[in-house]
Amino acid sequence: MNQRLITGQTLAFSASPFAVPPEEAVRHHRHGAVLVEDGRIAKVGPAEALLAAHPQVPREDMGEALLMAGFVDAHAHYPQTGIIASWGKRLIDWLNGYTFPEEMRFADPAYAGEIAGLYLDLNAANGITTACCYCSSAPESVDALMAAAEARGLRLAAGKVMMDRNAPEGLCDTPARGYEESAALIARWHGRGRLTYVVSPRFAPTSSPEQLEAAGALWAANPSCLMQTHLSEQHEEIAWVAGLFPEAPDYFGVYQRFGLTGPGAVMGHAIHLTARERAAITETGTGIAHCPTSNTFIGSGLFDMAAAQRLGVPVGLATDVGGGSSFSMLRTMAAAYEIGQLSGTALHPAQLLWLATQGAADTLRMGEAIGNLAPGREADIIALDLASTPVIAQRAGRAESLWEQIFPTIMLGDDRAIRAVRTAGNQPRAAA
Structure with a gap:
């Protein structure tokens, strides 16, 4: 022993x-x-x-x-490590101006491996021992991050981004290819050592109804995986979703339709929610990743922590690197405190530490193992x-x-x- x-x-x-x-x-x-x-x-x-x-x-x-x-980081984008703290963009501009050009580079296994190692080392330097990550749409990006985490003995959750529209051609897959590549990655990495796969449709604007249906079917076939996506980060995004999915009652309703909600589903941001969405998130047991430095850095808005806790919604704290402006979970807690102050609800230090550890672990269905x-x-x-x-x-x-x-x-x-x-x-x- x-x-x-x-x-x-x-x-x-x-x-x-x-x-x-x-x-x-x-x-x-x-x-x-x-x-x-x-x-x-x-x-x-x-x-x-x-x-x-x-x-x-x-x-x-x-x-x-x-x-x-x-610390447990409930939402991050490791391919955005190199573009953290890029100047002057809102969400859609950020994606087109910074994120998509950088993510194009992750089909190169050598580059993906280099950034994967750097990302995990920066996490360790900041006390983050588990993270839930988006990779790029290239399967090589998942292989690089999972292999680097396994070599370091880390617990990690990650998945290939699925997107088939409203993105550069070099980053788009198809509903069939997104499903098949993700299924192969699940077979290769999920449950291996301390690794968990996350079904990862980026967000509703970059996935067709057919791809969201495929993502829901993939998660249903692999229920021990997690599922992550983005929800109601900025007003322009919400209006975009309403135009793309006019039959849906709201943004969260899009994900409900395709079986992408429930325990183990983690919605990044979830700032601007309707009353129906709050009730549906609560009823389904869907979790939220609160990304305070990102929400202020790209001007998204103030997350209502008090409402989420009152409703019993699982919430974990997240850096959202690189839209988030720091790898430090301490700085992320400080931003959550400041947002709470602006929203009229000051968070106690114990609550901040909980959100960065046990709260995030519970949101990721890992609360019996870590946190x-x-x-x-x-x-x-x-x-x-x-x-x-x-x-x-x-x-x-x-x-x-x-x-x-x-x-x-x-x-x-x-x-x-x-x-x-x-x-x-x-x-x-x-x-x-």
Whole structure:
């Protein structure tokens, strides 16, 4: 048996901080420890007790760092790594001006492999141990990312983008080819190690009714896969969908018609929703990926977190790289806090951490495997330095509570706050 004790402050969730008072949802040990056995968390508790019970187990001391579950990114586009922070576009312009030209390059296995490795390394530097990714429409882009994740021992969800219209010819497939290529990728990668395949029609404007029907049939034939797409990000997009699908009651209704909703379906953004859509999302158990830096960076709008939580909709936090402006989940939490303030609902630090860990894991149907520092979970663990810069250190030094100590790192932290990352108990391995 391979065992290791990691010591530091520990933070775990006993309940959702949206369901109970946030302070009551967390178990915190000021001097804590995590016992890792064969890549899984075996015990979490006071350091003194665990060290006494396991005196021969090798110890990794993280000092005052906060040990918690690794961050889970519920929505990202790894082919957009190279175009992050590109200037001055709204959604449709962004796709045509930046995204589609860059994604054309991912049919080249060498280029796809280079960016896949860079993307995963940037994730690790920012404490992201699991992500749900869109690849390009080229199967080579999926192979590159899955192989890179497997080599690093990572849990990852990803899928080939399906689109057969309103995009450059070199990126378009057909309903039949999109189905066949995706089915072959499912056979090759889904359930292999820690990998999950995601059926990925990009969004309604770039898929014909025939392709959305094929995507729904593919997911129905492979229900253990996830399904991801985009919903109601910008007003121009919503009007475009209404013109393309005049028979649908609304944008979400398009996906309902083709069997692309329900548990395991993750809708990116979902900002501008009708009352019918909110009710249907709730009734079907469909999840939402909240992408706050993207929503502000390309001017989309303010997501209504309070409404989603009131209705019990699964919500996970997401970077949305590269429409999102940062690989940092800390910066993403800070943006979610700011959007909550603008929307009249301030989020507690515990709620922000939940959305970036257990909430996102639940949205991806991985909540029993990752997302919390709890016995039986896979040992994806990060150590947060709560004094990583002088300005954070001086503010945290004034803290009179755990949350006053953590909140400056959420608002001001970046990759310097990520002191260590362990995936399945080990340091992430780079590809050979």
